[in-house]
Amino acid sequence: xxxxxxxxxxxxxxxxxxxxxxxxxxxxxxxxxxxxxxxxxxxxxxxxxxxxxxxxxxxxxxxxxxxxxxxxxxxxxxxxxxxxxxxxxxxxxxxxxxxxxxxxxxxxxxxxxxxxxxxxxxxxxxxxxxxxxxxxxxxxxxxxxxxxxxxxxxxxxxxxxxxxxxxxxxxxxxxxxxxxxxxxxxxxxxxxxxxxxxxxxxxxxxxxxxxxxxxxxxxxxxxxxxxxxxxxxxxxxxxxxxxxxxxxxxxxxxxxx
Amino acid sequence: xxxxxxxxxxxxxxxxxxxxxxxxxxxxxxxxxxxxxxxxxxxxxxxxxxxxxxxxxxxxxxxxxxxxxxxxxxxxxxxxxxxxxxxxxxxxxxxxxxxxxxxxxxxxxxxxxxxxxxxxxxxxxxxxxxxxxxxxxxxxxxxxxxxxxxxxxxxxxxxxxxxxxxxxxxxxxxxxxxxxxxxxxxxxxxxxxxxxxxxxxxxxxxxxxxxxxxxxxxxxxxxxxxxxxxxxxxxxxxxxxxxxxxxxxxxxxxxxxxxxxxxxxxxxxxxxxxxxxxxxxxxxxxxxxxxxxxxxxxxxxxxxxxxxxx
Numbered sequence: 001x002x003x004x005x006x007x008x009x010x011x012x013x014x015x016x017x018x019x020x021x022x023x024x025x026x027x028x029x030x031x032x033x034x035x036x037x038x039x040x041x042x043x044x045x046x047x048x049x050x051x052x053x054x055x056x057x058x059x060x061x062x063x064x065x066x067x068x069x070x071x072x073x074x075x076x077x078x079x080x081x082x083x084x085x086x087x088x089x090x091x092x093x094x095x096x097x098x099x100x101x102x103x104x105x106x107x108x109x110x111x112x113x114x115x116x117x118x119x120x121x122x123x124x125x126x127x128x129x130x131x132x133x134x135x136x137x138x139x140x141x142x143x144x145x146x147x148x149x150x151x152x153x154x155x156x157x158x159x160x161x162x163x164x165x166x167x168x169x170x171x172x173x174x175x176x177x178x179x180x181x182x183x184x185x186x187x188x189x190x191x192x193x194x195x196x197x198x199x200x201x202x203x204x205x206x207x208x209x210x211x212x213x214x215x216x217x218x219x220x221x222x223x224x225x226x227x228x229x230x231x232x233x234x235x236x237x238x239x240x241x242x243x244x245x246x247x248x249x250x251x252x253x254x255x256x257x
Numbered sequence: 258x259x260x261x262x263x264x265x266x267x268x269x270x271x272x273x274x275x276x277x278x279x280x281x282x283x284x285x286x287x288x289x290x291x292x293x294x295x296x297x298x299x300x301x302x303x304x305x306x307x308x309x310x311x312x313x314x315x316x317x318x319x320x321x322x323x324x325x326x327x328x329x330x331x332x333x334x335x336x337x338x339x340x341x342x343x344x345x346x347x348x349x350x351x352x353x354x355x356x357x358x359x360x361x362x363x364x365x366x367x368x369x370x371x372x373x374x375x376x377x378x379x380x381x382x383x384x385x386x387x388x389x390x391x392x393x394x395x396x397x398x399x400x401x402x403x404x405x406x407x408x409x410x411x412x413x414x415x416x417x418x419x420x421x422x423x424x425x426x427x428x429x430x431x432x433x434x435x436x437x438x439x440x441x442x443x444x445x446x447x448x449x450x451x452x453x454x455x456x457x458x459x460x461x462x463x464x465x466x467x468x469x470x471x472x473x474x475x476x477x478x479x480x481x482x483x484x485x486x487x488x489x490x491x492x493x494x495x496x497x498x499x500x501x502x503x504x505x506x507x508x509x510x511x512x513x514x515x516x517x518x519x520x521x522x523x524x525x526x527x528x529x530x531x532x533x534x535x536x537x538x539x540x541x542x543x544x545x546x547x548x549x550x551x552x553x554x555x556x557x558x559x560x561x562x563x564x565x566x567x
């Protein structure tokens with residue numbers, strides 16, 4: 001697999017020139033900002049009602065306004081909402097070649113198709129990891145700005161690690177989205193799959209089988225559930241299946257777009 | 258082996274649809290080969306087969322001596338191509354699009370981008386986003402991408418699409434120059450026979466996935482039907498004179514007399530003499546060659562008739 005560095009440079013250029021990094025960064029910032037809002041409300045619900053931040057009937061069932069609660073919900077939001085955002089990145093990086101009809105220019109080159117696919121995954125992973133880092137930092141900033149009660153460094157660090165791991169588990173589960181973007185020839189099929197997955201997460205989690213459904217696992221981890229090794233193996237295998245499917249599709253399927 | 262492109266009984270089926278049906282062709286080194294067909298004839302599928310983008314149902318294709326397999330890296334360092342529409346990344350400038358493509362072609366030197374920008378007349382548009390280009394300039398960008406790495410073989414799908422008349426002449430001259438001066442082989446598809454006959458040395462005509470005819474441009478000239486067109490003041494009377502003399506004279510929709518007999522085409526002066534003696538002196542006498550498009554359509558229609566007869 002040659003010329004991988006150049007292929008990554010090309011993918012980075014495409015990402016940099018698009019509006020997607022900005023849009024996804026804004027999208028991801030909403031999680032800590034929204035949670036910060038709820039923390040303000042939780043700290044003083046009466047004040048929030050007086051200033052019309054919430055209606056008189058609103059019942060916020062999140063618990064108390066402190067760092068562990070805030071970071072637990074941030075991890076949960078990053079695991080659930082993160083999947084849609086990372087899925088959007090994966091759909092764009094792979095699906096745009098079909099929607100813009102540029103894929104044909106990537107298929108008969110001295111740079112192998114596998115190098116191009118790998119460079120796309122590298123960009124999706126780097127981009128998603130950068131968003132995760134930003135999410136952790138913005139989370140800290142928002143938590144401090146809303147004046148959450150003092151907590152030990154260890155509590156905050158533990159909460160941040162949970163956010164980071166839950167998000168990384170989510171990133172690993174985006175690879176099947178890349179496959180559906182490639183096999184579905186565009187953005188829409190993979191986004192449809194992502195929505196279906198989100199629906200199934202709700203149903204399967206309610207049925208009590210969440211620890212065996214790959215896309216439920218990051219949320220269960222974020223909530224502090226005691227997951228067995230099987231759950232992590234399922235995430236790993238799903239990720240590998242998505243990677244393998246995408247590579248095989250690009251290398252072997254008829255490319256008629 | 259001197260063939261740059263060689264296909265043997267190439268077949269591509271999509272379900273019940275046969276897009277390419279037993280195609281065997283050979284393109285020699287340094288030749289400009291035009292692959293002619295109506296829309297949906299199988300031109301683009303053939304190009305995709307040659308470029309390893311789709312897998313043949315049966316048969317094989319060889320390009321620059323390499324048997325083409327889907328996903329292989331060979332022989333693409335020596336092949337430049339443009340398939341269907343000339344698409345580019347819309348948010349990247351012309352220069353960035355070319356730079357991206359150059360980096361994916363390890364053999365192409367850094368200066369290649371500026372060289373092709375100049376060669377394709379894109380200097381004024383180099384920093385413009387590709388999404389804002391006119392169709393003609395997008396076509397030039399597509400051709401520039403194909404030429405970046407000084408390929409030995411160019412595979413171009415309808416290269417003149419979207420170009421204005423001056424652009425068509427410019428690209429035609431560029432391709433002729435590449436073939437003559439640098440020995441580049443050009444395999445191009447088109448649906449306009451008139452356009453390719455000025456450029457190609459050899460023409461393959463494809464219809465419904467089958468190669469109907471492969472011929473040199475000289476042969477094409479010979480194969481085109483000729484006819485003698487005569488005008489007189491009284492067309493019907495003059496037609497009677499010619500019919501009674503044993504010629505197959507027909508009246509055309511615009512009132513002229515059309516004679517297709519070789520004797521009349523070779524010696525139009527005899528026809529003139531005969532008409533003058535009968536008192537119907539011609540006001541116009543012209544030997545016309547069949548239009549290229551008429552020739553192409555006649556060939557296609559004959560193939561359809563033969564298919565129906567079977």
